[in-house]
Amino acid sequence: MxxxxxxxxxxxxxxxxxxxxxxxxxxxxxxxxxxxxxxxxxxxxxxxxxxxxxxxxxxxxxxxxxxxxxxxxxxxxxxxxxxxxxxxxxxxxxxxxxxxxxxxxxxxxxxxxxxxxxxxxxxxxxxxxERTRSQILVPGTRPAGVYTAGTSQRLINIDGIMPGKKFVILGSGDVGLIMARRFILEGGEVEGVYEIMPQPGGLTRNIVQCLDDYNIPLFLSHTVTDIVGRKRVEGVTVAKVDESMKPLVGTERFIPCDCLVLAVGxxxxxxxxxxxxxxxxxxxxxxxxxxxxxxxxxxxxxxxxxxxxxxxxxxxxxxxxxxxxxxxxxxxxxxERRGKIRTVAGENVGYVVPQFLRGKELDSVTLYFRVLSEKRGATVIISCGEKTIFERKEKIVKPPEMVKVILSREVLNALVQNELRVDVRGGK
Amino acid sequence: MSDGGILRKVDKVIRKKRFENIDVKVEDSVVYLNGKVSSWDDFVEIGSLIGAIKNIRGVVNRLEYPGEIRRERKKGNREKSGEADVVIIGGGVTGCSIARELSKYKVKVILVEKEDDVACGATKANNAMVHSGIGEKVGTLKQKLCVKGHFMYGELAKELNVPFKRCGMLIILTKDSLSKLKIPQFLANFIAKRIIPFIVVRRGKKIGIPIKLVDREELMEKERYVTERALAAVSSPSYGVICPYFFTIALAENATDNGVEFMLDTEVVDVTVENDGVKSVVTTKGTIDTRFVINAAGLYADEVAEMAGAREYTIHPKKGATLLFDKELGNYINRSMSLLRFPRAEHYKGGGIMVTVDSNIQWGPTIAECPEKEDTSVTAEDIEKIFESYTPLLPDFPKKSVITYFAGIRASTFTEDFFIEASKKVKGFIHVAGIQSPGLAAAPAVADMVVDILKNEGLTLKQRESFNPYRDKTTIFRDLDIKEKKRLIEKNPRYGKIMCRCEQVTEGEIVDAIHSKLPALSVDAIKRRTRAGMGRCQGGFCLPHVVEILSRETGIPIEKIQKNGKGSNLFVGKAKCLLGDKHDGN
CATH class of the missing domain: 3.50.50.60 (FAD/NAD(P)-binding domain)
Structure with a gap:
């Protein structure tokens, strides 16, 4: 004992x-x-x-x-x-x-x-x-000069060190976009931002303010297929990808650079x-x-x-x-932990938080969720059993931008079944 | 066989393959090839075919091919910088094992290594297995040294205070083991279940290692994630696992303690010979007079031998890529395992799914001829190949938990065996070449063998009474219990500051590594000693801290800190350094 x-x-x-x-x-x-x-x-x-x-x-x-x-x-x-x-x-x-x-x-x-x-x-x-280079299986060597966006941000803004001169950014997550602009402001050169998905990963305002305003090109449906350099990055190969995100043979392009920055989630x-x-x-x-x-x-x-x-x-x-x-x-x-209503991610919804509703303390409950694919003019529908309890038309929904729905206590109290389903229906 | 007999056989091979313009010379059972071939593939093919001829000691393949990469030899420093009884070239596990073994005797030993740390070549990029020898061709030198060497690990690991585990290896036979043979499934199943295991057991007996039969029930009970297609397995319980670079660093530290001098960042550019005997080793940091040279230069062993005029082999690099998985899967398997396929590829055990001492499961390695000695890149095809090869063993393994991957280059000769002997051409030049798998397992036995060779060659080796076989244990915070942790932090508060959150490495451990007997002066050298940066975030969080501590402790400015030696600067300068004079950062 x-x-x-x-x-x-x-x-x-x-x-x-x-x-x-x-x-x-x-x-x-x-x-x-x-x-x-x-x-x-x-x-x-x-x-x-x-x-x-x-x-x-x-x-x-x-x-x-x-x-x-x-x-x-x-x-x-x-x-x-x-x-x-x-x-x-x-x-x-x-x-x-x-x-x-x-x-x-x-x-x-x-x-x-x-x-x-x-x-x-x-x-x-x-x-x-941050997700690392290995987690997305970027091939190549393992030289100095490969950083995640957040690490490069810390290096410059907190430690006062410059991680590279000429940058290629893989992934268009927000930190990557912010850093593209930061590298330029620090006198660096940004060859481009490459995103494997057909749409950007970061917020629209960051695309505009960090890339467009600084003439940094964004290449969608592109990825890095090789990191070259024995001791320090000497360049990367980029290529276009098909719908299943496999690199397309013949589209490879070698870009000489000394730094690869990853903003991949x-x-x-x-x-x-x-x-x-x-x-x-x-x-x-x-x-x-x-x-x-x-x-x-x-x-x-x-x-x-x-x-x-x-x-x-x-x-x-x-x-x-x-x-x-x-x-x-x-x-x-x-x-109170007795009542338990499950939230369910339905059509075109990746996840919903909170996953459960349990108490009665809150006057209202906010559901946070992300869509799986970008749609214009889609409708958010929240239903309980057959009954629709909330409906809202959205101008545009996209995966990088979280959707919020506030449900009032009255609505919640009126629920009869213990499952709330969130769907984002229709749209183009 | 006489040189004439060998020549006839070689000619036959060349004629059969219709190679032209190849000049063959045989001397002391070593085949020398000169001329031209049309590609690297031909270069490898012809070398391998000739290497497979019985009784050939070595193949020196000087055939030229288009696209050949010729390295320029660096200019050395001819000024005398020191002298030694023995100079060891190469600080891999082989060189360091020899250094540590020689430190038991009253001789002056210098080890030179071109990288900024020991264990930087194949030693740091293999699958960490201390093979038992069951996978090697019976009667080869590597098989004998592997069996002997792997039994020596228990005591060595204790003396050097390095974690070592006899994890055991399962060689698994499945319904697909004989699929290449295209025989009826019932027959394949029968052979896989009832014949092959017994052949393996007999082979184990013959070479003197324990082998056990494991039936399907026992296998499924002990390794519950193994494929349903498994029929039986044989276990090689004396298989071990060790961290190869940690072990090599420990060997080097203990050797340092016992008087061996390590010259890192020092490249050998020439070996001078006088009266058919070794005279000196010329390096980028001065010339060392010596009568004995141990050529443990791995991938460059042929080039070093050439410098001395003692070349009897050509190294043809073979790449091996490995995937490493998150620690949280550490308990997914209990033993290393491989899938036995028959017939299997020549000179390749087939890789497998391996446990490590640090709970990261490894998948690999692959095997592929590789024209460039330093090409440690991992390609998309390598990764695909690994998944394809080993998924049949563990079909449900969560493959998205990869934390890193790496490739090592095997220093193979065309005879595909170790080449360990005193040169017949240059007295005092000892070849320790062609060390590929199971080089890690064999290393202690190789060291013993080299000591014997040195004695035969006339080096007087007297025991040094003051030899201390023990290396002090390094402090590893995460392995301590709470009381020990508390005591440690009281003694030195830096052990209370966790710098690498994934691996729980403290500032104290990083400082220890920097000031250790073989000081870690780059980020990777610290990583190999402490595991800072080896976890799931791969240094994302701890890199800035490690860099700051390294700079503070050594006085190297932060912007000059390197990842792994010359040319690997992590940064280009202070912030604002690219903005010119207008913005000087003030």
């Missing part, structure tokens, strides 16, 4: 109501909200709070929450200042090593060594990481969620949550990009507050 338990008395033992893991925008907003009614510890593995935002020095944040265009650092600083003024216990450069189902957290940092935190509720907000970072044993959604790569952002284990909440990848940090802040509020509420009074 000693063994593992034995370890606990040697550690720095702490107790708290709510522990938030990850100090990015989701964690900051959740911690702030939770701290209104509970004692909160916020753990962040990086040196600074703010997550990815401090390196996002471009504008485009806060349109929804603050009603003005802010830069990433400005947006995050608002929350950081508030957190610093609150009685939230913040621990930076602190990495969580393990969490068990009893909500015992083991973490480590330099100053305190091994920390053990017994907490009543947990909010998971670890964010996401983000993956929620759920190593801890999996270690705890939370139910996961294979489509979002995140934990299954209900409308209060509670996961399959009661008292463990999740919010932000760890649940599914968001387009806008404003949306993250909103759901994070819901998570924080209910984590604090859970500590005081537990949450």
């Amino acid at each position: 000693w063994g593992k338990q034995n370890a606990y008395w040697v550690t720095n033992m702490m107790e708290t109501d709510v522990t938030v893991i990850g100090g990015g925008p989701a964690g900051l907003a959740a911690a702030l909200k939770a701290s209104e009614n509970a004692q909160v510890i916020l753990l962040e593995r990086g040196r600074e709070l703010g997550g990815i935002l401090p390196q996002c020095i471009h504008q485009g944040f806060g349109n929804f929450v603050f009603k003005k265009m802010l830069t990433g650092p400005e947006f995050s600083q608002y929350f950081i200042d508030k957190v610093r003024q609150s009685d939230i216990v913040v621990k930076t450069e602190t990495t969580v090593l393990e969490i068990d189902k009893n909500k015992r957290i083991i973490a480590t940092n330099s100053a305190e060594g091994i920390l053990e935190i017994q907490t009543k509720a947990i909010v998971l907000s670890m964010g996401c990481r 983000l993956i929620p970072e759920n190593e801890l969620s999996k270690q705890i044993g939370l139910d996961m959604d294979g489509r979002t790569d995140g934990p299954v949550v209900d409308e209060r952002m509670e996961t399959s284990v009661s008292g463990i909440f999740a919010c932000g990009n760890v649940v599914h990848v968001h387009d806008l940090v404003d949306d993250v802040a909103v759901v994070a507050e819901i998570a924080g509020e209910h984590a604090a509420k859970y500590v005081r009074e537990n949450l």
Whole structure:
């Protein structure tokens, strides 16, 4: 009976109501909200709070929450200042090593060594990481000069180092588009952005502001088929792809360059969620949550990009507050978990979050979902059994742009069956 | 067979294949080919056909072909920089094993390596298997050294404090094992189930390794994801797995501790000879006087031998590509496994699905002739080939969890066996060439053999009493229990800062690697010692941190930090460096 338990008395033992893991925008907003009614510890593995935002020095944040265009650092600083003024216990450069189902957290940092935190509720907000070159199986050598877009952004904006001179960007995700412009502003040359899909991966405003305004060509239905260079990138081969995304023989073109930057998608970072044993959604790569952002284990909440990848940090802040509020509420009074309505991704819908609706606390519930293919003039239809409870005509829907639907309490209370289906029908 | 007899056989092969303008010379059972062929494929074909003739010691293939890449020899530094009893050329697992073995004796040994670290060639890019020898042709030198060497690993790994596991290997027979033979299925099943396993067991007995029969029930119970088409398996339980670069670094560190000098980033450009004996080794960093040279130069062994005028073989590179999967699949299989196909390709065990000491399952390697010695690219076809070859073993394996892939180049000779002997032409020049698979398994036995050769060649080897076989264990944070972690951080707070989140590598470990006995001065060298950057994000998060620590600890400016030696600068300069004088960053 000693063994593992034995370890606990040697550690720095702490107790708290709510522990938030990850100090990015989701964690900051959740911690702030939770701290209104509970004692909160916020753990962040990086040196600074703010997550990815401090390196996002471009504008485009806060349109929804603050009603003005802010830069990433400005947006995050608002929350950081508030957190610093609150009685939230913040621990930076602190990495969580393990969490068990009893909500015992083991973490480590330099100053305190091994920390053990017994907490009543947990909010998971670890964010996401970038998909790498290997995950999309780009062939070639493994030289210096291949970076993910986010890493190159950090290198320039935080560390002040220039990763290359002449860039080829694979993937038109938002960070890649933002970086195309950034490389130009830093005196680099961007040969082009290559996207394997027939449509861009990033937001339209970024295509316009980052590529069009700087005359950077975007090649759709193209991919990189070879990375050349033994020690440092010497060039890449690009080629057109067919409908099944296979490179077309004869369309190859070699581009001399010293840097390949990849913006080929983000993956929620759920190593801890999996270690705890939370139910996961294979489509979002995140934990299954209900409308209060509670996961399959009661008292463990999740919010932000760890649940599914968001387009806008404003949306993250909103759901994070819901998570924080209910984590604090859970500590005081537990949450209703009986009723369980499943949301189902129907026609032309990739996924729906939350995956379950369970409580009656919220006045309204926002469903977030992504379409599978771009359509003009399609209709969003939400139905329960035979009954349509919501209908909205959309000018245009596309996979990179998340769709939101707000359902009122009255509508939800009137549901008779335990399944809500989301379809995006019609359109061209 | 006499040289005349060999010549007749070689002529026959050349005539049969209708090759023209080829001049053949045979000397000491080594075949020398001069002339021209029309392609690289012909170059390989003729070399391999001749290499397969019995009793040939080596094939020196000097046939020219269109598109041949000729490397210019670098200018060396002829100034004397030192002297040694023995100079080892090449810091792969072979060279480092020899270095460590020689460090047991009172001799001055210098090892020179052209890359910025040891283990940078085939050593770092193989499938990490310590083969038992069951897959090798009985009676070859590589088979004998493999069997002997693989038994030596247990103790070696303990002395050097390197994780090593006798993981065992399953050679699986399925309904498709004999599909190439085009015989009725019932017959194929019968042979696969009732005949082949017994042949393998007998072969194991003959070469002195344990082999066990595994029936279908036992196989399915122990490896529940194996294909339903499996009929039976044989297990080779003494098969082991080790991290080949970690092991090689450990050998090098222990050798350093015992007095061997390592010259990294040092390329050999000439070997001078006086009175038919080795006189010196000329490198890019000076000339070392020595009477004995060990040629463990891997892919470049033929070129180094040529420098000394002692060339008795040509290396024809063969690429092997491997896929590496996420740790979270670590428990998908318990043992390495391969699919036995009959008849199988010459000189290729067929690769398979391998476990590693770090829980990353590997698929591979492939095999393909490769004209360029440094072409470690992995092609789309390689990846496809790997999936195609091994999916029949584990049909449901989640293949999207690839975290990286790499290729290594095998340094094969045309005789497809190890070439380990003292040169008959130049006294003191010892060939340790043609080391391809199972070179890792054989390495300790190769080292023993080389020591014997050196003794025969007249080097006096007296035991050094002060030899310390033990290498201190490196601190690996993720392997410790909580109490140990706590104690460690109290002693040095840097062990409390996790830099690589995927592999849980701390700042303390990175600093240790930078200041280790064989200092890690590039990002990849740190990666090989600590695993920082080897996880699922492939360095996306930790790279900026590793770079910062490396710069801080060594004084190398951040913008000059390299990935893996000369020419691999990660960055082009400070931000704003491309904007000219107008914007100097202030």
